Amino acid sequence: MPDAETRTVASTPALLASLDPLLREWLPRQRWFAGKGRPVTGFSLVAATELLPCTARLGLVHVLLRAHQPEVPAPAAPEHPGDCYQLLIGVREALPPRLAPALIGHVRQGPLTGRTVYDALYDTRPAEVVLEALRSRARVGGLRFERDPEQEIRAGLAPRLMTAEQSNSSVVYGDTFILKLLRRIVPGVHPDLELPLALARAGCPRVPAPTAWMVADLAGETWVLGVLQPYLQGAADGWELALRELAKGEDFAAEARELGRATAEVHTALAAALPTVTLGRGHLERMAAQMTERLDHAVRAVPALLPYAPGLRSAYTALGSLAAEGRTWTAQRVHGDLHLGQCLRSPSGQWSLIDFEGEPAKPLAERRLPQPPARDIAGMLRSFDYAAHAADAPPPGWAATCRAAYCTGYAQVSGVDPRTDPVLLRACETDKAVYEVVYEARHRPDWLPVPLSAARRLAASEPA
Known part of the structure; x- marks a missing residue:
């Protein structure tokens, strides 16, 4: 992995130009996209951070992207300020058949021209990168990976994406942990981390205690991005x-x-x-x-x-x-x-x-x-x-x-x-x-x- 200083991808029009036409088609089709029924009129890039270099055979970019939409599908409608979405975008020369459902599209302009981009949570290696970052309490650009020091995270746990969720995405690691990755995110203290942490401190056994969590520090605000908890196997x-x-x-x-x-x-x-x-x-x-x-x-x-x-x-x-x-x-x-x-x-x-x-x-x-x-x-x-x-x-x-x-x-x-x-x-x-x-x-x-x-x-x- 590159050093933290090299991990932040410049939030330039060039990078957004690579993704914009593809995301306009792909994003509204996702089950967790909240703005269905309203056209996407544009995007603004909140942050983009390389977790694996895009110049390599397999690249991985963490993207926070604001999608702009009118309040109602009418030409004169006021513009919605835009929901912010979290994406983990994989970058390859071409996708193997097993990753066909993850395809976002083939880039024809900008710095990723000629590459194929896809939803990286479907892919084993990118999912492993996220778990390793949590395990090692990494700091990458504006991303911060934290964990409970009293809970062990073993390396090498095989990931698999769960397909049943609607508003977020979850990855199970070796039937030991489950990572809930929030898709639509907002700054501030998030109850999905705040309340389980409070219950863990109170010794309440009815809620799985957070093992690790992923946040972004941007413009003086903290955004909760995901929470890793024990996976209740067989539940x-x-x-x-x-x-x-x-x-x-x-x-x-x-x-x-x-x-x-x-x-x-x-x-x-x-x-x-x-x-x-x-x-x-x-x-x-x-x-x-x-x-x-x-x-x-x-x-x-x-x-x-x-x-x-x-x-x-x-x-x-x-x-x-x-x-x-x-x-x-x-x-x-x-x-x-x-x-x-x-x-x-x-x-x-x-x-x-x-x-x-x-x-x-x-x-x-x-x-x-x-x-x-x-x-x-x-x-x-x-x-x-x-x-x-x-x-x-x-x-x-x-x-x-x-x-x-x-x-x-x-x-x-x-x-x-x-x-x-x-x-x-x-x-x-x-x-x-x-x-x-x-x-x-x-x-x-x-x-x-x-x-x-x-x-x-x-x-x-x-x-x-």
Whole structure:
């Protein structure tokens, strides 16, 4: 590897000219590209760093690239400031057949003219370079690779790219570690590193402790790029497990109860490790107003929600009424996007929670705000509903049984059953269902009946 001083590729128009026409075609096709439906009008290079020299037989460039898009696909639309994406670009004379799915394109201009560029995470050698940088705590240009000195990273672990993720990319190393590489990145403290580190310090066994992490120091700000954690070999994610049990007609209540216990353990540890706040009347009235605003937007976007809007709005009105009476709640750091797919059960039966990124569409500052734990609980309750609807013939009452068992398990650890606070829980679940209605209408219309069914049920609920 070259010295750090030689690793930073000049952020010149020439380098961008090599990549621009190819990335305009390739980037919008990636599952993790957030700006689908809007044309890319241009790129700006935030940083480019050589991890393997591009003049060699195999080059590797780490690229942070901002993609500029209009807010809506209209000529007069204002320009979006541009999401920043992390790319690991491999450079070869030609790609071997095994790397055909990774092809970005053949460069016809600029300093990489005549070379072939591709998504390097598909390739063994570039993935090994990243792990070695983490193992050795390398510093390359503006990139900094850090690790927990108490955890060992063995050299020579064989990498393989996982293909199931949507918003990021993951590489498994020898069934020992998994590297989650964030694709859309923002500067600042990232919850996907911050919260697992806090839980590790608190001794919480429910979340794999970060082994190493990768950051960029740019213009006085730190950008978290990726996190390496132990790989839970043989673990099944909760969504797959629930669907498997549903297909067999098996009860899932025992697993749901254990999952409730795991959630409560994580919430308890987070409340002990990080500051909590009391939500008084002003906070709660703003929360209810924001929920109402999201509902109004959803009704305009998805007219099928209109018949349920008055009933749904009553959930938020009830929350605001309790706030006006002087009721308060405690808020703390939470998972932020909890559902069955964010939970892993090991072969021993132990449940773990993963992916503390929160909802990627929300600003980072909002994702780091303390929230009532009911936010996470509502997300999991909605996930049981989704699983039941995904099955061909779910047993009657399957979702309701799971929801009850999950709350029971949560109460066994926390001492507080979420169902004893029905106004807050209903408001949070309603807010989640409204979000799901808009998401499914835009991205998965076939799934729209699932949150609409929940909206009908929640609208008919009596305000407590």
